[in-house]
Amino acid sequence: MKQEFDKTDCFTMNGKLALPYTYFAGRVGSTFITTIRDQKKIMGVRCDKCSKVFIPPRQTCEKCFSDIRENWVDLQNTGVVTNFTVVRYDGKHLPRKAPFVLALVKLDGADTPFVHILEGIEPEKVEVGMRVEAVFAKETTNTILDIDHFAPVKERVQVIERPTSPEKPGKAALSKDEMERLERRKAMSNKVIITAALSGAATMKNQNPNVPYTPQDFAEEAAKCFKAGAAMVHVHAREDGGMATHEHARIKTTHDAIKDKTPELIVNLSSAVGMGKTAEQRISQIVHVKPEMASLNTNTMNFSIVERKSGKIFLDYVFENTFTMLQDFGKAMEENGVKPEIECYDMGGLDNTLIIMNQGFFTTPMNFNFVWGVAGGQAFRPDAFIAMKNALPPHANFTTCGVGTDEFPCITLSCMLGGHMRVGLEDNIRTPKGDLAKGSFELVEWAVRIAEIFGRVPATPDEAREIMGLRKR
Amino acid sequence: MAHRKKNRNVGIVGVGQTKYSSHREDVNQPEMIHEAVSLALENAGIGLNDIDCIVHGNMELFEMVFQPDLWHVIGTGAYGKSQYRITTGGTVGATIACAADNLVASGMYDIVMAIGFEKLQEGHTTGGITNMADPLWFRHLQTGALTGTKAYDMIREFGEERANRAAMMYRIIMDKHAGLNPNAHRSFGLEFDQMGDLIKNSPKLVGDLKLIDMCSQSDGACAVIFMSEEKAKQLSMKPVWIRDHVTVHREEIFHLFGYDEKYPITMTHTLAAERLFKRNGIAKPLEYFDVFEMYDPASWWAVDWIRDFFLLKGDEHLRLVENKDIMIDGKMPINPSGGVIGSNPIGATALVRVAEAAMQIRGDAGKHQIPRPVNHALASGFGGTMWTVLMMLEKELNW
Numbered sequence: 001m002k003q004e005f006d007k008t009d010c011f012t013m014n015g016k017l018a019l020p021y022t023y024f025a026g027r028v029g030s031t032f033i034t035t036i037r038d039q040k041k042i043m044g045v046r047c048d049k050c051s052k053v054f055i056p057p058r059q060t061c062e063k064c065f066s067d068i069r070e071n072w073v074d075l076q077n078t079g080v081v082t083n084f085t086v087v088r089y090d091g092k093h094l095p096r097k098a099p100f101v102l103a104l105v106k107l108d109g110a111d112t113p114f115v116h117i118l119e120g121i122e123p124e125k126v127e128v129g130m131r132v133e134a135v136f137a138k139e140t141t142n143t144i145l146d147i148d149h150f151a152p153v154k155e156r157v158q159v160i161e162r163p164t165s166p167e168k169p170g171k172a173a174l175s176k177d178e179m180e181r182l183e184r185r186k187a188m189s190n191k192v193i194i195t196a197a198l199s200g201a202a203t204m205k206n207q208n209p210n211v212p213y214t215p216q217d218f219a220e221e222a223a224k225c226f227k228a229g230a231a232m233v234h235v236h237a238r239e240d241g242g243m244a245t246h247e248h249a250r251i252k253t254t255h256d257a258i259k260d261k262t263p264e265l266i267v268n269l270s271s272a273v274g275m276g277k278t279a280e281q282r283i284s285q286i287v288h289v290k291p292e293m294a295s296l297n298t299n300t301m302n303f304s305i306v307e308r309k310s311g312k313i314f315l316d317y318v319f320e321n322t323f324t325m326l327q328d329f330g331k332a333m334e335e336n337g338v339k340p341e342i343e344c345y346d347m348g349g350l351d352n353t354l355i356i357m358n359q360g361f362f363t364t365p366m367n368f369n370f371v372w373g374v375a376g377g378q379a380f381r382p383d384a385f386i387a388m389k390n391a392l393p394p395h396a397n398f399t400t401c402g403v404g405t406d407e408f409p410c411i412t413l414s415c416m417l418g419g420h421m422r423v424g425l426e427d428n429i430r431t432p433k434g435d436l437a438k439g440s441f442e443l444v445e446w447a448v449r450i451a452e453i454f455g456r457v458p459a460t461p462d463e464a465r466e467i468m469g470l471r472k473r
Numbered sequence: 474m475a476h477r478k479k480n481r482n483v484g485i486v487g488v489g490q491t492k493y494s495s496h497r498e499d500v501n502q503p504e505m506i507h508e509a510v511s512l513a514l515e516n517a518g519i520g521l522n523d524i525d526c527i528v529h530g531n532m533e534l535f536e537m538v539f540q541p542d543l544w545h546v547i548g549t550g551a552y553g554k555s556q557y558r559i560t561t562g563g564t565v566g567a568t569i570a571c572a573a574d575n576l577v578a579s580g581m582y583d584i585v586m587a588i589g590f591e592k593l594q595e596g597h598t599t600g601g602i603t604n605m606a607d608p609l610w611f612r613h614l615q616t617g618a619l620t621g622t623k624a625y626d627m628i629r630e631f632g633e634e635r636a637n638r639a640a641m642m643y644r645i646i647m648d649k650h651a652g653l654n655p656n657a658h659r660s661f662g663l664e665f666d667q668m669g670d671l672i673k674n675s676p677k678l679v680g681d682l683k684l685i686d687m688c689s690q691s692d693g694a695c696a697v698i699f700m701s702e703e704k705a706k707q708l709s710m711k712p713v714w715i716r717d718h719v720t721v722h723r724e725e726i727f728h729l730f731g732y733d734e735k736y737p738i739t740m741t742h743t744l745a746a747e748r749l750f751k752r753n754g755i756a757k758p759l760e761y762f763d764v765f766e767m768y769d770p771a772s773w774w775a776v777d778w779i780r781d782f783f784l785l786k787g788d789e790h791l792r793l794v795e796n797k798d799i800m801i802d803g804k805m806p807i808n809p810s811g812g813v814i815g816s817n818p819i820g821a822t823a824l825v826r827v828a829e830a831a832m833q834i835r836g837d838a839g840k841h842q843i844p845r846p847v848n849h850a851l852a853s854g855f856g857g858t859m860w861t862v863l864m865m866l867e868k869e870l871n872w
Contacts, residue, residue, distance in 0.1 A: 013608050019600045021537035024592065026501035059504040062552045065511075065521050 028059045028069050037146045040136045044110050046071040055110045077107035077134040078153055083113070086123040095145065105132055105150055116144075120151035133376050138335075151231060154363055178364060182395065185365075185467055191418040191459035192451045195399060196225035196440040197234040200426025201244035201274035202305075208429035210439040213238040215250075215257035222258040222265055224441035225424075228466030229448040231464035232266035232293065233440075234341075234426065235257060236274060246281035248288045255289050259473075264461045266470060268293040268341055271329055275303075275317055283329050287336050291469045295369070296329055296340035297321040298349030302376030319376065326352060331361050339470050341399075342368045345377030348385070350391055357393065366396045367468045369422065372410045373403035380406040385413055397468055402428045408432050411447055415454050421447045482870060483577040484705055484712020487517025487698035488828040493658035493816035497692040502541065503548030506590050506694045509821075512551055513696035519708070519838040524698070525582040526555040530569035530589045531820030534601035549588055550662050562605070563768065564720070564867065565589060565852025566695070567862035571718045573699040573865075575837060583704040589821035590694035598690055598819070601745020605857065619687065623773040628681060631791060637681070641668045641790045644686055644772040646800055651811025653801070653841035658816040686772040686814075693818035695825045702870075713831040713850075714867045717753055721745040722860040730848065742781035742853075745861040750784070753865065753872070759783045759805055763847040764833045766826035768855040769812045779807070782853060798824030802844055809833065809841045823854030827864055834868045845869075 025033060028045065035041050044055035047068045052061070059069040084103035087094060094100075101123050104113035118132060130152060137148040154175075198221050203211050212218040215237075222233045237254040239245050255267050269291040271282050286294045303319035306312065333340045340362070344350040350368070357366070370388050372380035380402050389398060399420035402410035407428040411421035423443035431437050432446060448458055465472055489512030491497075497505055504739035514521060527549050529542040538544075542551070544559040549556070557576075561568040573587040599617030606612040627636040645665055651657035663671070675683035705712050721741045739747075746758070755761045767782065769775035779799070780790035793799055799807040808815075810829040813822055830850035832838040848869065854862035 011609075015608055015612075017604060019534065019537055019597050021596045023595055024496070024501060025496045026504045027499050028504070029501050058547050059500070060507050062547045062549055065507075065550055 026059065028057050028371075031072070033142070033144070033146070036136075036144070037142065038077070040077075041132065042075045042077060042107060042147070044047035044072045044073050044075050044107075044112075045069065047431050052111045053109060054112050055107060055114050056159070073109060075110050079105045079107035079110070079114075081118065081126065081128055081130050081132055081134060082106045083128060083240075084118060084126050086126075101126050102130070102341055103150060111168050116147060117144050117149040118151070119149040143368060146291075181466070181469070188459070188463055188467060189418065190456050191463050191467065192415055192456040193232060193397075193399060193459045193464040194230045194444055194447050194451070195232040195234055195268065195422040195424070196222070196228075196230040196427035196444050197401065197422055197424030198222060198225070198440050199236050200424075201236045201270070201272070202427060203425050204242050208425055210437065211242075211425050213240055213242050213256045218254050219257040219261040221439055221441065222267075223262045224439060225444050226262045226265050226461075228444040229445045229458035230265075230441075231459050231461045232268050234268045234270065234295070234422065234424065236270045236272075236426070246273045246277050246285055248285050251285045252289045253435045255291060266293060266461050266462070266464060267291045268295065270295050271333075272297055272319070277352045279320075279325055279328075283332050286329075286338055287332055288340055290336050290473070292366075292465070292473055293339045293341050293468070294333055295343050296326070296333060296342045297345075298352045301345055301349075301374075304375045306375045308368060308375075321349075323352065323356060326356050327359065330356065334361050334363055337471050339363070339468060341365065342366060343371055344368055344388065345371045345374055347378075347388055349390065350388055354393065363469065365469050366393060366468075368392060368396055368398045370398060370400040370410070370414075371402070372400070380410045382413055385410065388416070389417055403427050407443075408446065408450070412450050415450055415456060420459075421451070423447045475488040477584050478644055479578045480580050481578055482702035482714060483574050483699055484702065484710075484714045485697055485831040485866070486700045486705060486710050486712045487513045487515075487519070487696075487826070489513030489657050489694045489696040489808075490514055490821075490825065490828060490834055491695075492656050493689075493693035493818055495658065495689070495691065497592060502536065502538070502590065502592055502595075503545045505592065505692065506545055506548035506696075507550075509590070509694035509696040510548060510586070510588060513698050514871060517698045517710075519698070520582070520603075521550045524550065524554065524584050524586050526557070526576055526585045527551040528569045528572050528576070528585060528587045529556060529558045530560065530565040530587070530824070531591050532562065532565060532601065534604065535596040535598050535819060536592055538594050550586075555582070561856055562860060563770070563819055563856030564823055564854040564860045564862050565820050565856065566825065567768070567827065567856075567864065568720065568823070570697065570699075570824055570827045570852075570854075570864055571720055571862060573697070574715050574718060577699050580701075583701045585699045586696055587699065587824060588694065588696045589824035590816075590819040591818040591822075592692045593690040593817075593819065594692055598826060612653045612753055616679050619679045619681045619682060621678075623771075623777050624686075627773060627777060631788060635791065637672045638668060639776050639794050640686060640772045641672050642797075643769075643776050643794050643799070644671070646794070646797065647769070647775075647808060647812050647814045648770070650801060650809050650841060651815030654810045654815065655839070656693075656816065657811040658689050658693070660811065660815065682771060682773060683713070688770045688813045688817040689815070691816050691818040693816065693821055695818075696820040697824055697828050697831070713834045714870055716865040716867045716872055718862065718864040719745050719749040720860075720862045721748070722857060727868070738759055738761075738780055741861040742855075743784065745863050746782050746784055748866065749863050758851070759785070762805070762849050762851045763764035763845075764809065764830060764843055764850045765805065765807045766810065766830045766833075766850065766852040767807055767812065768826055768853050769808065769814055770817070770855065772814060775807075775812070775814070776857075778853075782851070801841065806843050809838065809843055812839075823856070823862065826852035826854065827866070828864050830864075834866055 045057040046053045047061035082104045101118040103118040106113040132150040212221045237251040305315040324357045400414040401408045401422035424440035491508045569587040573585040576663035603615040604615045606615045645663045648663040675685035762787040798804040801809040830852040832848040850866040852864045
């Protein structure tokens with residue numbers, strides 16, 4: 001039918017309704033939203049009569065009308081997609097650009113599903129039944145978007161003991177992608193990742209004049225190490241006068257100078273920085289610079305300067321790495337795509353990690369560095385090394401470094417056992433012959449020689465990324 | 474539904490009200506509703522399972538929640554039950570009472586719960602009301618819920634001093650009544666000797682409508698349970714009977730603001746009252762009723778409307794106020810609850826009139842119970858620009 005009306009002389013008005021409102025969430029709603037905001041924790045309430053856990057929480061059970069406002073239950077941040085839809089149009093009121101997925105997620109521990117945005121997966125690949133986890137917003141908006149979105153769960157190794165069953169060496173928990181990567185890694189088992197620790201916080205030019213201080217020094221030294229066979233450099237940025245710094249700008253400049261000169265290299269920044277730095281100073285620079293990898297320390301310990309022969313204490317210092325710091329630093333790194341290099345100065349530090357990893361935020365594979373000879377940590381002993389290697393979680397990589405004369409024995413053993421190697425002026429200023437090293441690169445050259453003896457080939461940075469599960473920047 | 478066309482008799486068996494107040498941060502909307510619903514069920518001595526149908530009422534634009542009945546299920550108890558949502562402006566509370574009456578009278582449901590609520594602090598009432606007006610010729614000029622015309626009319630008719638004093642007398646009486654009602658939102662403890670001061674000093678909002686004259690903006694909920702006569706007999710209950718209700722509305726603005734001597738129009742209040750009383754054979758309403766719970770949005774309107782509702786002439790309505798006949802112990806008690814000026818959670822407000830009238834008949838209104846037998850009660854609702862609902866309640870089934 002024809003729908004033509006005469007529009008001549010028809011007046012039209014355009015207006016806009018903009019009515020302010022305030023919403024009183026009530027006590028139950030207030031607890032729910034502020035717990036998400038302040039504790040990154042999702043809570044529901046349980047109706048005991050109906051055996052039902054509700055999320056979002058409510059004051060009364062809709063079915064039996066009981067008052068359930070006090071029956072709080074902590075829910076997991078993980079859950080299962082019970083249904084979903086793909087939003088394919090753009091609108092001002094929508095929280096994301098189309099296409100994006102809105103999913104009903106039944107959190108572990110809840111009986112009712114909860115709607116939220118699902119990201120980190122192509123809409124075509126979303127399936128009912130897939131496991132997802134909450135990703136919390138970095139900055140609060142005081143809304144339900146303090147949970148920024150849900151993302152597919154990165155499958156994690158559930159068991160921390162070494163697998164005993166020969167046919168199932170911890171593989172059950174791995175996704176198809178990760179299985180494939182494991183296969184590729186196996187094929188690269190003769191590759192050895194050599195890391196050059198260029199400076200540390202404490203090695204000064206009066207000990208070895210080749211320690212870099214300026215970004216330019218770092219860039220040049222790193223390039224030489226790369227040329228010598230290193231895939232990664234570990235960096236504590238310095239001020240021009242040599243003091244270790246936590247200043248974001250200086251660290252970034254140093255990081256960028258290395259990457260500008262040698263874009264292939266993996267830069268691994270220290271989250272210890274140097275003595276007397278606060279937790280905030282230590283981690284904020286990592287979040288700011290977002291290197292591919294960063295050190296993550298695992299135990300509060302003495303970290304002192306002593307004369308070994310006389311036992312005389314020159315400088316007594318406690319290096320603080322509480323469980324909370326291990327957790328918070330680790331999470332901050334993983335959330336920012338920075339792979340932690342987990343520093344274990346003794347078996348205790350490794351055990352601490354095995355506890356905290358049960359929170360599930362570490363991505364596989366985990367990468368450990370066994371550190372020997374710190375005054376406060378353990379000295380290098382092959383049996384201790386083997387014990388630590390045997391205590392590693394499945395699929396973990398390990399490398400090692402040793403202070404002073406521990407350096408070459410420990411990397412040799414690591415190389416023999418299929419692990420990786422770290423050398424550099426941070427740990428040791430002399431070659432095996434006893435001369436002052438011309439730079440960290442000279443120590444890398446020695447490491448390459450050791451690798452050759454055992455038939456192993458230095459890994460390129462990209463191979464190292466593949467082995468350690470890094471995201472190239 | 475015209476009188477005597479009812480399929481069966483309907484009565485009120487339960488009343489639940491929250492405390493009315495300016496803010497309820499501690500509860501969200503369904504949680505606040507749940508308080509009233511629980512009290513009404515307890516008051517009736519029945520359970521949620523006994524309720525067949527729920528009628529939900531509020532002004533959705535006032536809280537900026539669209540389809541509030543859906544998520545209010547947690548508080549209303551409508552899970553898996555029949556539910557209707559009704560929005561008719563200020564009258565909504567009275568309209569849901571009418572709807573509940575009709576739903577039971579029709580035989581469709583035996584027990585129906587009407588729930589009115591509002592959380593006015595969450596929204597912008599006047600902003601919402603403004604959108605009621607025609608965008609072409611009135612929306613941009615709207616003063617929202619505040620009007621000064623009635624003050625102007627009364628001053629013109631009875632002189633400035635008498636009109637002002639009558640309005641303020643009414644206001645102080647309501648404040649005293651609200652002081653007796655533990656659920657009332659506002660009671661300032663006003664005294665009659667403050668009349669001159671208040672007239673002089675209360676800030677004017679529109680025309681001679683002063684801040685003190687105006688009703689509050691309240692948060693609160695009210696639930697009332699309606700039951701059929703058969704069901705009440707079965708459960709050995711003695712309801713307060715709903716004898717009749719009438720609902721009248723007209724085209725807007727001119728009927729509220731534009732009428733004058735040259736264009737005489739019967740106001741909806743008068744029209745509703747005339748119809749209701751005529752078909753129920755009530756010749757002298759002022760003598761017949763024992764209490765009137767009136768929807769009184771402001772003291773000026775209230776005084777004027779007494780004349781409309783009781784079909785009075787000349788200054789009879791002024792004299793009722795001036796002689797304090799409208800006080801709780803007076804000849805024609807009006808709003809022993811403190812009225813709308815005392816508490817105004819809009820979606821609940823008109824239902825509260827019905828609830829309070831029922832409580833007076835039952836004799837369990839507590840401190841604000843009228844100190845003599847109450848057999849016949851009248852409750853009014855007002856909304857939109859001129860929408861009137863009247864409901865008559867009776868103690869005995871003998872009419």
